[in-house]
Amino acid sequence: MNVLLIGSGGREHALAWRLSASPMLSKLYCAPGNGGMSQYAECVALNGENAAEVLAFCRTKAVDFVVIGPEAPLVAGLADVLTAAQIKHFGPSKAAAQLEGSKGFTKDLCREFSIPTGAYGRFTDKASAKAYLAKQTGRVVVKADGLAAGKGVIIPETRAEAEAGIDACFDGTFGAAGAEVVIEAFLEGEEASFFALSDGVAVVAFGAAQDHKRVGDGDTGLNTGGMGAYSPAPVMTDAMVARTMDEIIRPTVAGMAKRGTPFRGVLFAGLMIGTDGPRLIEYNTRFGDPECQVLMMRLKSDLLTVLLAVAEGRVGALDLRWSDDVALTVVMAANGYPGTPQKGTEIKGLEAAATVEGVHVFHAGTVRDGDRVLANGGRVLNVTARGQTVKEAQARAYAAVDKIDWPGGFCRRDIGWRALTREDKQV
Ligand code: AMP
Ligand code: GLY
Numbered sequence: 354m355n356v357l358l359i360g361s362g363g364r365e366h367a368l369a370w371r372l373s374a375s376p377m378l379s380k381l382y383c384a385p386g387n388g389g390m391s392q393y394a395e396c397v398a399l400n401g402e403n404a405a406e407v408l409a410f411c412r413t414k415a416v417d418f419v420v421i422g423p424e425a426p427l428v429a430g431l432a433d434v435l436t437a438a439q440i441k442h443f444g445p446s447k448a449a450a451q452l453e454g455s456k457g458f459t460k461d462l463c464r465e466f467s468i469p470t471g472a473y474g475r476f477t478d479k480a481s482a483k484a485y486l487a488k489q490t491g492r493v494v495v496k497a498d499g500l501a502a503g504k505g506v507i508i509p510e511t512r513a514e515a516e517a518g519i520d521a522c523f524d525g526t527f528g529a530a531g532a533e534v535v536i537e538a539f540l541e542g543e544e545a546s547f548f549a550l551s552d553g554v555a556v557v558a559f560g561a562a563q564d565h566k567r568v569g570d571g572d573t574g575l576n577t578g579g580m581g582a583y584s585p586a587p588v589m590t591d592a593m594v595a596r597t598m599d600e601i602i603r604p605t606v607a608g609m610a611k612r613g614t615p616f617r618g619v620l621f622a623g624l625m626i627g628t629d630g631p632r633l634i635e636y637n638t639r640f641g642d643p644e645c646q647v648l649m650m651r652l653k654s655d656l657l658t659v660l661l662a663v664a665e666g667r668v669g670a671l672d673l674r675w676s677d678d679v680a681l682t683v684v685m686a687a688n689g690y691p692g693t694p695q696k697g698t699e700i701k702g703l704e705a706a707a708t709v710e711g712v713h714v715f716h717a718g719t720v721r722d723g724d725r726v727l728a729n730g731g732r733v734l735n736v737t738a739r740g741q742t743v744k745e746a747q748a749r750a751y752a753a754v755d756k757i758d759w760p761g762g763f764c765r766r767d768i769g770w771r772a773l774t775r776e777d778k779q780v
Contacts, residue, residue: 355415356657357382358394359401359431360422363684363717363735364642367649368422368656369393370713375657382414388726389716401426404434411440418442420660424639427618428454428500443660445638448614452605452636456535457498459636466608468601470633471538482519482534486512492539497522499530503578508539540634542627543771545586546644547594549602549622550659553615555669556606558598560651561589562644563771568691570767577691578732581768583681583743584647587775588626597624597631605636617663643682646715646735650680679772681746682737683754684717685764690731694718698761700726700734706753711739711746714753728761736764743772 354377358369366389373381373393384407386396399410402425411419419435421427421444430447444450451458457475462468475498476482486493495518497505505527507518515536522531548559562584568574589597601622609616621637621644640648649656653674662671687694703726706714715737718730736753740746747769754764 354378354417354657355380355382356418356420357384357407357411357414357416358420358422359384359407359426361385361387362422362642363715363732364640364645365422366390366715366717366735367646368420368640370715371649371652371656372420375655377655377657382416384410387716388719388721388729389714391721401431402429404429404431407431408434408438408440411435411438416440418661418664420444422639424450424453424500424637427638441661441664443618443664445616445618446614449609449616449618450638452609452616452620453638454500455498456496456635457533459633460535460537462605462608463633466604468604468633469631471540473535473537476534476536477532479519479523482536483516485536486515486519489536489538494537494539495519495522496535496537497527497531498533498535499527501527501530503576505530506576540625540627540632542625542632543588544634545588545624545626546582546641547589547597547602547622547624548640548644548648549598549620550663550668550671551606551616551618551620552663552666552668553606553610553617554666556598556602557668557671557673558594558602559619559673560584560648560675561586561594562641562647563588564641564644565765565768568765570765575691577686579641579643580684580686580765581682582641582643582647583679583746583769583772584644584651585679587772593626593631597622601631601633619663642717643684643735646682646737647680650713650737650739651676651678676739678739678741679743679746680737680739681743681750681769682715682735683750683764683768684732685734685736685754685757685759685762686732687718687728687730687762694728694731695761696727696729698728698759700728700762701758702756705756706736709738709749709753709756711749712753713737728759733762743769743776747773
């Protein structure tokens with residue numbers, strides 16, 4: 354079967370790696386892909402957000418199945434165009450992608466179907482947002498409603514900062530995403546990224562991971578798209594997974610179906626695990642990046658079979674198999690990230706890094722220039738390792754990082770610290 358994968362990040366490199374191993378695959382195209390994906394796939398200069406362009410390509414190249422990696426094409430409605438053209442695809446409709454595209458939409462769904470989340474209000478003007486804020490007694494979080502590439506969340510320390518956040522949203526700091534604002538209660542606890550696959554009716558858990566959002570060691574500095582992750586997430590015990598499925602995931606899938614907008618794809622729940630159990634922070638309607646990289650290291654089942662089952666309504670019959678290993682990934686970013694990253698610096702030592710046992714280096718933002726690999730984005734490499742313990746996976750990942758010769762980049766040196774603390778206590 355011919356497959357087109359939309360996207361260019363480390364998430365898509367990991368998906369391409371697993372798709373390319375499928376016995377069902379004839380040809381893999383990646384649009385636009387990156388300097389690492391070209392070893393398994395033909396990278397094509399297609400704009401995933403331009404559905405007409407994607408459709409024309411599918412027809413010319415006899416593409417049987419489209420896997421949509423990032424959120425922007427989903428929210429723009431690429432899946433709907435493919436449905437109308439009867440081309441199989443992995444990724445939800447525009448209506449179902451509202452779970453990621455509008456934070457207020459998700460909060461209203463939670464209210465309608467009694468899904469545990471923080472108390473909230475939705476606002477389209479400064480005065481009513483500030484009047485709501487004045488009535489709150491606890492800490493709040495201020496969010497731009499729409500897609501803001503992970504930047505539209507303000508966690509204020511003071512009331513004055515909360516007011517400034519409201520002003521920033523309505524004054525256009527986040528563009529159209531900030532035309533509506535959600536103010537919600539600050540949730541206490543430990544965060545986890547939880548994944549579930551649904552074909553609109555049936556739903557199955559697809560693993561958990563923990564991300565590291567801040568740019569600096571010790572969870573300090575600016576927020577990023579994610580500086581590293583590991584899976585499994587120790588906080589997601591079997592009991593916590595069962596509660597998350599019962600209290601959050603199943604009611605969401607049932608609620609979306611009841612509304613006539615069934616969710617088909619991967620539901621990525623950002624959870625806060627508190628003393629009273631799991632609460633939803635937000636939904637994404639795609640795999641996490643870098644969470645996907647660690648999930649793909651642990652998945653034993655054939656990925657193409659799994660994604661096709663989602664597209665064809667066979668999730669109920671899926672038999673998922675996972676490795677017992679821990680997987681851990683360290684993101685190497687270009688100097689300047691998460692501000693303006695320096696582009697074009699040369700990366701050496703990738704072959705040496707790949708020789709470390711259990712290690713796989715995914716490219717997230719690279720281009721090839723002849724034999725040279727150059728940085729071409731903010732997050733550039735995901736140095737990923739398997740191990741029997743977090744400690745072993747972490748040691749292997751950093752051993753590989755240390756073989757990479759790239760003065761133009763940096764990484765956190767403490768990925769996995771939270772899980773490592775737990776592991777140490779158990780010994
Ligand atoms: P988001 O872009 O919605 O994932 O938010 C970015 C980060 O802000 C999350 O990963 C959390 O660390 C934090 N955050 C968002 N909403 C809340 C909340 N209601 N309570 C506590 N932390 C939050
Ligand atoms: N790593 C978080 C995300 O993909 O949104």
